[in-house]
Amino acid sequence: MREFETLAEMKGLIGQEVAVSDWQVVTQERIDKFAEATGDFQWIHVDPERSAKGPFGTTIAHGFLTLSMLPLFFQNAMKIKDAKMGVNYGLNRVRFTSPVPVGSELRARMKLVSIEDIPNNGVQMVWEVTFERKGSDRPVCVAESISRRYA
Numbered sequence: 001m002r003e004f005e006t007l008a009e010m011k012g013l014i015g016q017e018v019a020v021s022d023w024q025v026v027t028q029e030r031i032d033k034f035a036e037a038t039g040d041f042q043w044i045h046v047d048p049e050r051s052a053k054g055p056f057g058t059t060i061a062h063g064f065l066t067l068s069m070l071p072l073f074f075q076n077a078m079k080i081k082d083a084k085m086g087v088n089y090g091l092n093r094v095r096f097t098s099p100v101p102v103g104s105e106l107r108a109r110m111k112l113v114s115i116e117d118i119p120n121n122g123v124q125m126v127w128e129v130t131f132e133r134k135g136s137d138r139p140v141c142v143a144e145s146i147s148r149r150y151a
Helices: 005-013 030-038 048-052 063-068 070-077
Strands: 003-004 018-019 078-080 084-095 107-116 122-133 141-151
Touching: 003 005, 003 107, 005 070, 005 078, 005 107, 005 122, 030 063, 063 070, 063 141, 070 107, 070 141
Parallel strands: 003 078
Antiparallel strands: 018 107, 084 141, 107 122, 122 141
16 A cells, blocks of 8 residues: 555656555455446346356456446555545546456556645545456556545
């Protein structure tokens, strides 16, 4: 985990890869819980028997499940000590570039695209996040994430 004392330190990191998260396993249990939470029970995600005969030979994670792991990846990749609160402000662009078969290990690389001061002692940061699958040379998701942090 990479640690920073202040939000102000982040301003010198524009254009750089700032952090890389730990690997996280995408289990069938995680996929099933996501299906329950969202109502997306597409067989390619939740039916191992049918999926074994499908295009990937196994179940795959929902694209939005992969994307929803973003806060977890940020949490275990970096800490800004003077940030008392952080909020997700949205996304500019998301692409799901490769499937995530059950049992895959994922991590994220975070590159700081921009940072600007906002009211109430905060900053708005735009991150280019590349989600990697262990053993694959192709990312599974690339997203531009906007977050706000307040000191």
